[in-house]
């Protein structure tokens with residue numbers, strides 16, 4: 001049977017794998033050999049499910065957006081990941097990985113962060129478990145994202161500045177990898193999206209798959225069927241998208257829509273529209289599509305939303321794009337901001353700017369009145385209030 005899931009070596013079609021320096025091999029290999037076994041253990045599942053319920057607040061509601069549906073003449077449901085503890089889907093993954101780290105006997109956590117959202121989600125679960133936490137963050141990002149730096153510190157994490165290169169996310173990632181190479185025995189590296197070397201993309205997708213697992217029974221209750229006609233998500237690295245697609249990947253009756261950040265326009269030179277602009281290459285240990293110069297240097301991405309400001313996509317998404325299984329749409333800053341304002345006033349929900357990109361698709365794609373469209377409302381907009389204020393002069 002044709003599948004869009006990872007194979008045993010972590011490949012999605014031609015994408016994925018583990019392209020890592022030899023010195024990182026033992027770390028990744030330990031994880032690769034153990035992750036499926038650990039995740040299948042009843043004691044792991046029990047603790048994971050309990051924390052998702054009592055700590056994260058799952059299941060998150062599947063909400064029928066009546067006014068939005070009326071406006072676009074189709075049936076629109078919102079999967080409310082914005083109601084997760086810490087305000088976004090990222091905590092589903094960090095909860096899973098902290099439990100994985102404990103099972104593997106690790107007593108120290110490292111992570112990389114760009115805007116600080118993944119750093120906060122990691123610092124949160126480290127506080128929960130009483131485990132040491134070091135978060136690498138580019139010096140420029142530390143200056144730009146002061147509230148999230150303060151959150152991480154308040155949660156007890158150490159924030160270490162990455163001082164090399166462009167002093168942003170990719171440099172923080174390099175520092176985290178260096179740390180991991182030097183601390184292979186006691187340290188687990190929590191990656192924040194479906195990126196990085198195998199087994200990370202598959203492991204993170206499995207942790208986030210709780211999103212579509214819940215949609216199946218929630219939609220059955222509301223509509224008498226498990227399968228919507230479309231699932232829609234914004235894509236930075238691709239973890240919230242992987243979560244909402246997961247249980248529908250191999251079901252051709254369910255359309256998959258991925259929304260990327262076009263920034264100031266796909267052709268403006270300031271964008272993060274990886275499917276439109278990316279070429280095959282290797283980033284963070286994975287073969288995928290990424291934005292690069294002719295001689296293979298990674299291009300600095302741009303988007304108004306920090307969470308979509310990533311120069312690649314995970315290998316699952318590269319394959320969904322290349323194979324045609326997924327439909328990819330790029331949305332500009334302006335279109336996303338307008339959609340974010342609209343959903344705020346139609347439904348009383350202020351979305352994260354990442355999520356606002358997903359809401360902008362209704363101007364691009366027409367749906368039938370009988371279609372059921374589920375949008376992943378990946379996060380809440382509190383963190384973006386200042387950006388909304390500046391943009392709309394509120």
Ligand SMILES: *Cc1c(COP(=O)(O)O)cnc(C)c1O
Pocket residue numbers: 088089090117192193194234235236237238239240241307308352354355378379380
């Ligand atoms: C981080 C983030 C994203 C982008 O990350 P993915 O791995 O692509 O999901 C999207 N939405 C929100 C609210 C985020 O915090």
